[in-house]
Amino acid sequence: MPAWVIPAFVTSAIVSLLASDQLVKALERLGTLHGTPQALLGLVAAIAADGPELTSTVTALLAGQHALGLGVLFGSNVFNIAALLGLGSVLAGRVMFHQRVVLLEGVAATGVAGASLAFVSGGVAPELAGVLTLAFFVPYVVIAAVPTQRLPIKSGWKEWLTETLREEGEETRAAYPPPWRATTKHAGATAMVAVLVVIGASVVMEHSAAVGGSALGVPEIVLGGVVLAAVTSLPNAVAAVYLARAGKGAAMLSVAMNSNTVNVVGGLLLPALIGGFALANTGGGTVFAGASYLAMTVLAVLLAYRGEGLGRRSGGFLLFVYAVFLVALVAIG
Secondary structure: OOOOHHHHHHHHHHHHHHHHHHHHHHHHHHHHHOOOOHHHHHHHHHHHHOHHHHHHHHHHHHOOOHHHHHHHHHHHHHHHHHHHHHHHHHHHOEEEOOHHHHHHHHHHHHHHHHHHHHHHOOOOOHHHHHHHHHHHHHHHHHHHHOOHHHOOOOHHHHHHHHHHHHHHHHHHOOOOOOOOOOOHHHHHHHHHHHHHHHHHHHHHHHHHHHHHHHHHOOOHHHHHHHHHHHHHOHHHHHHHHHHHHHOOHHHHHHHHHHHHHHHHHHHHHHHHHHHOOOOOOOOHHHHHHHHHHHHHHHHHHHHHHHOOEEEHHHHHHHHHHHHHHHHHHHHHO
């Protein structure tokens, strides 16, 4: 293995994660200055926080390293659920969820996860997978961005959504660091620089991991789904500890589901539609990873809805399932 691989990987990972943190803060400040709805602001912040995963995934896919890219994507999403919901619940003892928030977040997240699995398994064409994804993602974005009273739906649904967004908004304010004092110009400049740094550092991180994994004979799906997925998702593990101690259940759920949805939309389906690439010969590991992502999403939503929250037992079960996923992925890979 080349001597530069480990220093390059470690340095680029640290730089990418730090730049991603600055990007989140800058976008949070811009949103606060311009009165962005809290639900939409949480979605935008998720995009920023997912910069390392998104860039690593897209870089690998465009380079033809499909198993590596899909490993990062699905591995990160499974890790997010295990860390934010599993680890968070274990640390807190019990985290309460509003059932309305679970339904709102869960329907969109499950639909997007299902569409991604259908795509990577070859069940549907990229165009159809894109349509299915947008059918779940676009309504969620509209609900988050447009005032409820302006939506063309029945009054009963408007009341339900208003209450749901209120409950979610109160807690998601704590999901991200408070915006630092900065002007629009300063925050905008910081965001632009941070984006460039995240992209550059993540490309180096993905390339160094690919070179090192190839030299050591590590399968791409294992390298992406275990190593890169965990490294790029470390901020979510930190967020799990913070949110769990603060008792912000709705925030934990929102961050986990938004992060995963953004990863799929921005890291897989949009590049596939725009770039027109076809997934071929990715192996059974990628389908297993995609199926695990869908299964973990459904499991987390069902546990959270049925129990109106997650306790140590259900959180520990999510962590156990994640451990099984890692062992199985290594065995398959």
